[in-house]
Amino acid sequence: SQELEQSPQSLIVQEGKNLTINCTSSKTLYGLYWYKQKYGEGLIFLMMLQKGGEEKSHEKITAKLDEKKQQSSLHITASQPSHAGTYLCGAAHGSGNTGKLIFGQGTTLQVKP
Amino acid sequence: NAGVTQTPKFQVLKTGQSMTLQCAQDMNHEYMSWYRQDPGMGLRLIHYSVGAGITDQGEVPNGYNVSRSTTEDFPLRLLSAAPSQTSVYFCASSSPYRGNYGYTFGSGTRLTVV
Numbered sequence: 022s023q024e025l026e027q028s029p030q031s032l033i034v035q036e037g038k039n040l041t042i043n044c045t046s047s048k049t050l051y052g053l054y055w056y057k058q059k060y061g062e063g064l065i066f067l068m069m070l071q072k073g074g075e076e077k078s079h080e081k082i083t084a085k086l087d088e089k090k091q092q093s094s095l096h097i098t099a100s101q102p103s104h105a106g107t108y109l110c111g112a113a114h115g116s117g118n119t120g121k122l123i124f125g126q127g128t129t130l131q132v133k134p
Numbered sequence: 135n136a137g138v139t140q141t142p143k144f145q146v147l148k149t150g151q152s153m154t155l156q157c158a159q160d161m162n163h164e165y166m167s168w169y170r171q172d173p174g175m176g177l178r179l180i181h182y183s184v185g186a187g188i189t190d191q192g193e194v195p196n197g198y199n200v201s202r203s204t205t206e207d208f209p210l211r212l213l214s215a216a217p218s219q220t221s222v223y224f225c226a227s228s229s230p231y232r233g234n235y236g237y238t239f240g241s242g243t244r245l246t247v248v
Contacts, residue, residue: 027176030174054236054237056236056239062241062242063224063239063240063241063242064177064224064226064239066236066237066238068236069236109176109177111177111237120164120165120167120182120183120184120228120230121167121179121182121190121192122167122179122182122226122228122237123179123193124169124176124177124178124179125176126174126175126176127174127176127177
């Protein structure tokens with residue numbers, strides 16, 4: 022979707038390295054979701070950010086929301102092969118929760134042992 | 135805890151055939167959505183619903199119909215399948231009262247139109 026742009030589109034890192042994935046919206050954000058997808062499988066919910074400046078962490082994955090820039094970043098510290106997969110950001114653009122969730126094109130991550 | 139159940143998991147159709155992809159959730163969620171996923175394009179929203187009897191178009195609605203007669207079910211109909219509809223289809227559900235738990239996705243239906 023052009024409403025949400027993810028960068029980079031793909032990433033190859035050495036195990037143990039840190040990495041960041043960005044998600045930029047062309048519209049005002051009212052909620053930003055991060056999901057992970059293993060090849061050929063469904064989507065696994067990672068976290069949701071709602072407020073500007075909000076930051077959440079789950080194990081070695083941290084996500085932040087910059088409301089002014091309409092951007093979110095997903096940071097993985099000390100990457101492991103288990104982090105490999107496609108990361109997708111999704112955004113609710115309507116005010117309040119309209120039930121309409123739009124996704125970016127995804128970032129595919131490979132972690133080399 | 136079934137969550138979101140999609141059937142079938144795999145389907146091959148001939149051009150012009152019709153079929154219905156089934157989606158059911160047992161979490162009493164108000165919101166349900168259908169997405170298609172194609173290589174390099176992420177997830178694109180086809181149709182969504184905020185409750186029984188209410189549906190709306192997403193980003194790529196052409197060629198697909200939906201209805202929501204019950205809270206639990208949200209079937210997606212392909213009236214006349216085309217090769218361009220070859221894709222992986224995901225159904226998702228959520229609730230506005232769910233807080234930070236996000237949308238729950240089904241395991242997907244892989245559709246090939248020949």
